[in-house]
Amino acid sequence: MATSVRHASDNKSYMMAATPIKKIVIVGGGTAGWMAAATLAQHYRRAELQIQLVESEQIGTVGVGEATVPGIINLNSYLGIRERDFIAATGATFKLGIEFIDWRQRGERFFHPFADFGAPIGQLPFFPCWLKLQQQGRAAPLQDYCLSAAMAKAGRFAQPDEKASNPLALYSYAYHFDASRYARLLRDYAEARGVEHIEGKVSEVKLHTGSGDIDQLLLEDGRQLRGDLYIDCSGFRGLLIEQTLHTGYEDWRHWLPVDxxxxxxxxxxxxxxxxxxxxxxxxxxxxxxxxxxxxxxxxxxxxxxxxxxxxxxxxxxxxxxxxxxxxxxxxFTAGMRKKFWHKNCVALGLASGFIEPLESTSISLIQTGIEKLLQFLPDLVPDPEKIEQANHLNRQEYERIRDFIILHYKLNRRDDTDFWRRMRDMPIPDTLQAKIEAFRDDGRLLSYANESFREASWLAIYNGLGLRPQRYLANVDNMDSDQLAQLLERVRGAVAAAAAHAPRHGEFLAQLQMD
Structure with missing residues (x-):
């Protein structure tokens, strides 16, 4: 049975089937396509669902995304891919964070770790305690109180102890890897679970005359592919989501002119x-x-x-x-599709949008896009309200990441080129301006819904680019400065000792592959 659905966002009515999806067609391979295929095959393994992926060797993939954020660990775990096998298959190394060089001024550098700085002191957060001593000239650099930052500086790596009771020992990590090798690993995984791979180039996309949904794909060799749901992994061109369905693109070049x-x-x-x-x-x-x-x-x-x-x-x-x-x-053009899920099409990866490579969010956005699809399609029956919710959450996520990336440019103090002067002087989104003002006032780390980067990440960038609060929490003054200095020195010493105990990164990789 079909029901007529009116979307407030486009004010158009179309027919959407109220029966479960039986077939999903993925257009495009690469990292996005095979991540989708592998995850869908695992998630819906007990459902009566056919999954096809069509890609053409004539169309290359971007394939330069080689750095990630910690969320990919959860994806590999969900798929049952062992870390040792993943590292061997993809040539991977470990990633504790990002070192930024010459961003504030030439000759300066700082580190953004996937971890908190320090640990709470009594009932007080660590940062305002550090800030008090920093203003007195009695504190070491903030990153000296972070284990993952200290290990990175020394070229060392160790995996966090999940049973550790000391908060200083709690941190996350991600990977660097060969994206094309990862796609091959996921392809093998997906095909072993029934995903059908079709080599061919889509020459035409036909729409249903009544609903405007995608009805079928025509390949250059005359074959026809039909599905109930189509996933667009065709890269920047957005073959389905944009060239066919004309969803629209929100251009952010006025904030992020790198193109x-x-x-x-x-x-x-x-x-x-x-x-x-x-x-x-x-x-x-x-x-x-x-x-x-x-x-x-x-x-x-x-x-x-x-x-x-x-x-x-x-x-x-x-x-x-x-x-x-x-x-x-x-x-590329920094920005996002106005909808990542439109009619019976979901866009993933570069087809959905692209902010820029800074902070390594491209692969993460593929993963979270897939997660939204699964979250709002639990029984394989499309629901217009859930689709709208998914689009809303996707927009929020993109906007939060956008603001975080703009922050890196906005706080620069370089005066040596027109580019950096423009980035420093440009107007910024109100949401970001409110965050900067809150932190500048008293060190508050203002957060919104669906933040991809935790408060510690924002603190790392604020501090690394030289933004200091005008004041700190008043109750920090209840602690004696000498006592506070002793506590912070113990934290710094514990971090330095633990980092020195960790093996060299290369040694860790070699041992991991020998075990």
Missing amino acids: SAVAVQSERSSEPLPYTRATALDAGWRWQIPLQHRSGNGYVYASDYLDRDRAQRALLDGLDGEPVNEPRLLR
Whole structure:
């Protein structure tokens, strides 16, 4: 039975089947397509559901996303992929966070760890206690009180002890890995669970004349594919969600004008570091991502301020090892689809939107997009209200990440290029302005719903870029400064000792693969 559904967002009526979805067609492979295929196959393994993935060898994938945030650990665990097998299959290394170089001013650096700084002192949060002593000139740098930051600085890595009672020992980690190898691993996983892989290029998308839903896909060789739900993993072009359904795109270039990247792989000349490095350059920033077998490198820049040739020269001149492939140019527009779920189509990955590579959110957004699909499609019966909820949550998530990325640029104090002056002086979203003002006032870490980055991450960027609160919590003055200094020194000493005890990152990787 079909029911007529009116969406307030587009004020159009169309027919949506009230019967369970029996077939899902995924358009596009790569990381997004095979993440979706593997997760859907696992999640709906007991349902009568057919999953097809169609991709064409003629259409390449972007495939440069090699750094992640900690959430990917949960995905691999859900799929039952052992960490040791994942690392061996993808050439992965561990990631404790990101080191930022030259972002506030040339010659300065700071670290964004996947962890808190310090630990509560009595009933007081650590940061205002540190701030009091910092204002007195009696505190070490904030990152000295974070174990993962200390390990990263020393090139060391150890996995957190889940049974640890000391909050200093609690931290998260992520990975660097070869995205194309990860896609192959997930493809093997998905096909072993019944996902049908179809090699072919979609030449035409036909719509249902009554509902406007996607009705079928025509391939160049004449084959026809029909599904009840279509997942668009076709990359920036958005073959289904945009070129066919014309969902619309929200352009954020006025806040994030970086629109190009030149990427290249290089030989690794030293032991891999357990973190990503992001170095600010004249018109953007350079990433350096260490894998076991090579390094990933790229220069993300604003084409209004730099041309491709100069960007490529700057990238190649900064490599630690010899390049192993030709540099690739990528162009993009920061922003998001106005809906990631429209009619009977869900967009994932670059088809859904793209903010920029800073803070490694691209693969994470694929994962959370899949999670929203599963959350709001529990019984495989589409519900218009749930679709609207999913779109609302997706928008919130993108906007929160957008604000976090803008923060990195807004607080810079560089005055050496037009790009950095523009980024410092530009108007910013009201939601971000409110956060900055709250922190500047008294150190409050204002949070909204559906934040992807925890308060500690915001603190790392505020502090690293030199934003200091004008005052701290009044009840911190109830603690004697000398006593407080002794407590903080014990914390710093415990962190330094624990970091020194951890093995070198390369040693840890070698031992993991021997066990």
